[in-house]
Amino acid sequence: MFLDGFRRGSQPGIFGAEGAAICKDFDFENYIRQYGQADIGIMYDPAWDFVEDGWWHSRIAIVGGVANGYTLVRNAREGRLTISDDRGRVLTEASSEAPGFVSVMGIARPSSGHALFSRWGEWFGWLSLTGAIVLGYFAVRPFDINH
Numbered sequence: 667m668f669l670d671g672f673r674r675g676s677q678p679g680i681f682g683a684e685g686a687a688i689c690k691d692f693d694f695e696n697y698i699r700q701y702g703q704a705d706i707g708i709m710y711d712p713a714w715d716f717v718e719d720g721w722w723h724s725r726i727a728i729v730g731g732v733a734n735g736y737t738l739v740r741n742a743r744e745g746r747l748t749i750s751d752d753r754g755r756v757l758t759e760a761s762s763e764a765p766g767f768v769s770v771m772g773i774a775r776p777s778s779g780h781a782l783f784s785r786w787g788e789w790f791g792w793l794s795l796t797g798a799i800v801l802g803y804f805a806v807r808p809f810d811i812n813h
Contacts (some may be wrong), residue, residue: 688712701734708736744763746759751801752778
């Protein structure tokens with residue numbers, strides 16, 4: 667069989683200051699956060715989208731790059747080919763959603779590899795949720811000025 671000798675990995679694909687993950691990996695933030703914690707500067711992401719979700723799935727990957735502090739080079743079949751920096755700026759983009767050959771060229775400079783989310787996790791989200799619940803409680807609680 668073609669895949670003889672290949673097994674599912676147990677560690678992220680980190681090669682020095684670069685990393686490689688595949689399409690669906692970006693849907694699992696705890697897994698993708700490991701790349702940010704390893705201080706990689708560039709992430710390569712081969713993907714196979716399905717036309718309708720090409721733009722959306724490319725943006726999930728771009729947000730992963732921002733959250734974890736790396737430049738993203740994404741090659742997608744039936745989707746979006748993008749190069750984006752660690753701030754989410756799309757430096758170049760092309761669509762491979764229509765039949766035919768598509769390529770992009772651009773400069774992917776390694777980023778610093780430092781991002782708060784990859785270091786501290788989801789504390790800000792939990793803090794925001796807690797604050798909203800506390801404010802909601804006081805908003806619906808009857809207010810008695812005499813006590």
